[in-house]
Amino acid sequence: MNMKKVTAIFDEMVLTRVEEALLSHGYKGFTIHKATGRGAYADTYNRNHLSAHIVMTIYVAFDDAEHVAKVLLDAAYTNVEGEGLVSISPVDNLFWINSKSEASAEDLRSIGGQYEK
Numbered sequence: 001m002n003m004k005k006v007t008a009i010f011d012e013m014v015l016t017r018v019e020e021a022l023l024s025h026g027y028k029g030f031t032i033h034k035a036t037g038r039g040a041y042a043d044t045y046n047r048n049h050l051s052a053h054i055v056m057t058i059y060v061a062f063d064d065a066e067h068v069a070k071v072l073l074d075a076a077y078t079n080v081e082g083e084g085l086v087s088i089s090p091v092d093n094l095f096w097i098n099s100k101s102e103a104s105a106e107d108l109r110s111i112g113g114q115y116e117k
Contacts, residue, residue, distance in 0.1 A: 002105040003091040004065035008056045010076035010084035015054050021075035027068060030058040053084060059094060061105035
């Protein structure tokens with residue numbers, strides 16, 4: 001399988017900026033979840049010290065992963081301690097539920113990833 005999974009955790013206040021950046025680079029397929037957690041920064045104003053964040057997952061062709069990670073890093077950057085992270089993971093298999101068929105890297109490029117390398 002020639003794909004990667006890019007996962008980003010960032011402050012929910014920059015979600016619109018991140019979405020717009022991805023769309024402007026041709027990436028329109030992603031999943032977002034609201035999450036709470038604690039890393040380098042702890043919200044001392046909340047009793048449990050947890051901060052609200054977004055977890056975004058994007059499946060991309062192998063060659064697109066670093067570019068997508070850079071787009072995410074640039075868009076989510078606020079120069080604030082504990083603002084999040086981006087990871088790139090290998091994908092062994094990915095299947096489309098509607099057709100019960102295995103997805104290909106070209107399938108993922110058809111829903112985004114048209115940029116100059």
